[in-house]
Amino acid sequence: MNKHESLEEELKSLSPWLQEQSRKQAGMQVPPGYFEQLELAIFDKIDAENLHRPGLSSRPGGLIRNILRPRMWAAAAAVAAIAVACWWMLHPQSGAVLPVDTYAEALTDEEIEAYLLENITEFDAGQLAAITDVDMPEQTPASAPAPGKAAKTTDDISPEELENLLQQMSEEELESLL
Amino acid sequence: MQQTATNKPVSDEQIMELLRSEQGFERGFRQLMAQYRERLYWHIRRMVLLHEDADDVLQNTFIKIYRGVLQFEGKSKLYTWMYRIATNEAISHLQGKARHASESIDDTLAAMSNRLQADEWFDGDAITVKLQKAIAELPEKQRIVFNLRYYDEMPYEQMSAVLSTSTGALKASFHHAVKKVEAAFREL
Numbered sequence: 001m002n003k004h005e006s007l008e009e010e011l012k013s014l015s016p017w018l019q020e021q022s023r024k025q026a027g028m029q030v031p032p033g034y035f036e037q038l039e040l041a042i043f044d045k046i047d048a049e050n051l052h053r054p055g056l057s058s059r060p061g062g063l064i065r066n067i068l069r070p071r072m073w074a075a076a077a078a079v080a081a082i083a084v085a086c087w088w089m090l091h092p093q094s095g096a097v098l099p100v101d102t103y104a105e106a107l108t109d110e111e112i113e114a115y116l117l118e119n120i121t122e123f124d125a126g127q128l129a130a131i132t133d134v135d136m137p138e139q140t141p142a143s144a145p146a147p148g149k150a151a152k153t154t155d156d157i158s159p160e161e162l163e164n165l166l167q168q169m170s171e172e173e174l175e176s177l178l
Numbered sequence: 179m180q181q182t183a184t185n186k187p188v189s190d191e192q193i194m195e196l197l198r199s200e201q202g203f204e205r206g207f208r209q210l211m212a213q214y215r216e217r218l219y220w221h222i223r224r225m226v227l228l229h230e231d232a233d234d235v236l237q238n239t240f241i242k243i244y245r246g247v248l249q250f251e252g253k254s255k256l257y258t259w260m261y262r263i264a265t266n267e268a269i270s271h272l273q274g275k276a277r278h279a280s281e282s283i284d285d286t287l288a289a290m291s292n293r294l295q296a297d298e299w300f301d302g303d304a305i306t307v308k309l310q311k312a313i314a315e316l317p318e319k320q321r322i323v324f325n326l327r328y329y330d331e332m333p334y335e336q337m338s339a340v341l342s343t344s345t346g347a348l349k350a351s352f353h354h355a356v357k358k359v360e361a362a363f364r365e366l
Contacts, residue, residue: 003203006333007327007328007331010352011328011356014353014356015356015357015359017360018328018356018359018360021305021309022306023328023329025308026224026229026302026309027300027301027302027303027306027307027310027330028220028223028224028229028299028300028302029229029299029300029301030219030229030299031229031299034233035215035216035219038211038215038236038237039211039212039215041237042237042240042244044209045241046241046244049241051241051244051245090214110300126303154242175331
């Protein structure tokens, strides 16, 4: 039994009156050539809405493409850099204190030393050498080695020598010193 | 160069094959439209009654199909999937019209069925107009089931896939709808 026969059977038992009615398009019509022109209308709409083949990148001119356009971002970055430079030149930083200096001033030498020892692994040899030269507290006479006892103190070693020395030491040796 | 569809019907699988290839996508979509536009149009037209509305809904339906066809997983038939989109679009359209007029969909549809004779693209006789008004009085789901079965002669199994409803429930719904339409027709 095909679907038409099945429906006819169904209607026959349910409503013979409805079965007799014409079901073809029910008085509804379409303008001449409508279906032929429909394809054109839909593709016009697809173009107007700037749709693209699903799964492919946007066509030129799409909003997302515009937002992600690298040239636009480069121009924006250049404008921002010029604005910052102008502002910097017009507002000299006389007497201005950088935030990092403010924090450094609030810390004692002991606190800095303790921090450095706690986080020794975070610094490379060059940085440690520079800190030793510049930032560490000067040795007091009491802590200075006796004459002739050590060939060199850290004050006598150049940053490069210290770096070489630290590079030659294993991690275990370094940890034992600390 | 514009890629044209062939007049010869091709299988859904062949359409999908074309759609999945980058070069064949447009041709595949044109083929899909050529093959299904009339059936989808009449399904939509029976739901929204007026040609102008049906045209809007059909175009939106094809735009949705265009956007989503590559996500179609083939779990149902291509036509079933498109029917579902068309049905949802038609319901959304009616809901939009009802919201705009601050009335229910049933009231909107009743008003549209009253305007049916004024539609340039309707030339039904008095009996046809009365029948359309009787159908417009059905609740939404019953109206869809009635149209799919009575006019499209869609088998219950296929309708079940479109409407995500059991065939038993659909049969019962159609039987109720037929009785109501006949009764409403007698009263009009």
